[in-house]
Amino acid sequence: MNKRYGMSIDIDKCTGCGACMVACAVENNVPALPGANDRRGITWMRVYRVDNGEEYPDRRSAFVPMLCQQCGVETPCAHVCPQQAVDVDPATGIVGQMPERCLGCRYCMAACPYHARYFNWWDPQWPAGMEKTLNPDVAPRMRGVVEKCNFCHGRYHRAKERAAAAGEKDIRPGEYIPACVEACPAGAIRFGDLNDPSSEVAAARHEAGSFRLLEKLGTDPKIYYHSTRDWVRQIAFAPKPGGKENLHG
Amino acid sequence: MTTRRDLFKFAGGSAMGLLLTPAPWRLITDTALWSENWPGIPRPARGEIRAKFTHCGLCAAGCAVRARCVGEQPVSLAGVEGGLCPFGVTGHHLPYHPERLRHGNRPEAAAAVARAIANSAPDRRVAVLDLQPGRTASWTCRRALAALKNGVYLAPEEPACAVNLAPAGTVLSLGAPLLDGWGSPDRVFRARSGFRLIQAEAVESRTAALADQWLAVQPGSESVLGRAVAGTVGLRQAAEATGLAEAQIAEVARSLRENGPALIVAPEMTSEVLAWNLALGAWGKTVLPRREAPLPREWSKAAPVTPLAAVEVGSLGALLIDESVPGAPLPWAAIQPKLAADAVVVAFSWSRAGYARHATHVLPAAVYPEALGDLPPALVAPSVGSAAEFRLTVPLVAAPDGMTDPAEFLSAVAGLDAKDALRQRAAAIHAAARGSLRTYADGKTSAVKDLKFDDFWKALNAGGSWMGEVENSGKSPHLAPAAPIPDAGDPWPLRLSTTQPGAPALVSPLMTKLWQESGLRLGPHRAALNPRAGFEEGARAVLETPYGRCEIQAALDGSVPPGVVLVAYTPEIADIRGADGCARLVRI
Incomplete structure (x- = not known):
């Protein structure tokens, strides 16, 4: 049976420390470039601070980790790519990005409803000597291509190799987890196979307070968020800016 | 007959037809493939993958760390018993930081300190400021100062429990x-x-x-x-x-x-x-009670901890500042009056950002994870209760040449042999034959009394952790009288608040993703203000306190109340921030 990897993120536990963001960059050889800013930088995982729109001291904030939502149906980025550089792996449900095929047209960035894709404006560079700390399982990407979260595909392949070496057909639960899940000190992010009813993440999506972002688009995102706070769950509908109900990110 | 028009038609048709073949598209793909691997893009090193264990030395919490290494080179860090903070996750980048200090003139600094000691008048003192007291290196400094004439050991106040x-x-x-x-x-x-x-x-x-x-x-x-x-x-x-x-x-x-x-x-x-x-x-x-691992008996002769306030004005002839481990610094404005006019100030630092800005001599120190050391007693005790712990920050990479260990520098000046201080401390713990040793590689826990010393020492150097016996009762410490309630009617209109106090002066370049490539944290020289504070987003202003001033850029944030200015912790802010947090902003 094919797997359908997904994530469950408990917003009520996320402290917004940013460990997931930097762990993702370490794992996937994403550089920090001096000229980068919030529009030109690359953050496969980005944590946004949202609030309830009230004035101090009634204001309340929450932290929302945002990454590729791994849309499973009518995947917008895969639909618009002229180069077939984006595909949905039927064996895992992971939306992959192949930089070798990417032309840098950025149609996929325009199509992504979550703004979770990033363009390499520059060739990757690291301070002298720091290239020694690059992850050997992930190739750095050149300038002119788009990249995004792929649930740490390097880790997936390592887990597959380990399973094969142990003579097992399938990866055992817990053998493959992305870097952000491992790094989260608060244990706010859980990862697993949504098709496996015994997995934590499959159970979490049925919990009260569980929701997906922009579910109304019908793209079957595989990232489930959870919060017991009503105003936090409103972010699923992306309210229009201007009103008091606006959620500032 | 073939005319010139026919040739043009042929060429045009060929060009149009070529577009309908896979050739140009293949060429584009191949170009992309070729340029993906051009020499300008670094290639990750390959080799045998192995795991090493250590404890994080970026704060006193000392989380257990599992390093994934290619050969001997760490390529990622993760927590052993839970996640790490973002500083800890990126700690293995620090040895390659472009702003890291790499050179210093040790003989010149040693000669200046020796001169200051030799020529000092009876009322002149030689002091060490230790930003992270409670380590074995701290005890070495205290022992060396006890051997010196007029030695004073200064440190921030340790937690009372x-x-x-x-x-x-x-x-x-x-x-x-x-x-x-x-x-x-x-x-x-x-x-x-x-x-x-x-x-x-x-x-x-x-x-x-x-x-x-x-x-x-x-x-x-x-x-x-x-x-x-x-x-x-x-x-x-x-x-x-x-x-x-x-x-x-x-x-x-x-x-x-x-x-x-x-x-x-x-x-x-x-x-x-x-x-x-x-x-x-x-x-x-x-x-x-906050418990400390056993000490060798011969270490009993050590200088006491002296609060900075107890040091006389103008009495410090030489001050050595141990910044080789991050810790809560004392404001420079409080230190400076204690120095004599011709005082020698030596800073052992990772970068020029901290006390190195004020020092007469700056010596580079090994950064985490290059230096071997231990951690002070933890503030948050293990869930089982109060127990002493002994955990080493085991080097994951070799330090470059020219790095100076502050404790070794001072013991050389004082004529104290302290090369094996860590091993002596481990021997004292082993001799007490109490508690247990946990090794992370195999997840085993062994009683110390069942281990030979060499095995105990080897396990500690492989990232093991010793924990003494749990003892929750104990005499409650001395209680100091309460400080007066802050006066609300002072002339400073704002209260200065900082995020992440005690953050290391040097952080991985990747940390900029948290403030430059996203708005998750406040970046250096940014100040969060209430939107009704009268400043616009991005406005430049001077932040003034009774101890100094520095320039900041305003970032409007509704989670900050009126009357408060929230800034990211930096050495510049540490210099000017007083205990009362008084401040004001002047628009530029």
């Missing part, structure tokens, strides 16, 4: 960043579901955002709430100072007494905070 969050029913945090780097994330988050957290703080910090209840108190009045809860200040006086209703304060006090065991925590666990906890009956439950 350890805390255990595991049994807590209700925790009142008076502005402590409990969920944001206050203690080991592993120990804090493992206990988090068991207690109700009430955060009293002016700013809606990360901890306040995640607390079960956030009390938005007046800036700087958190300690008054602590006194009110402990019953040393009346409800009316506390309500006036904090801006809370009397009923609200009474409800907090009732909650702490009825839903115990209770615990009050503050950014610094001073003896006054300990006294409030004693009043709530927390001693032996959530507040415990």
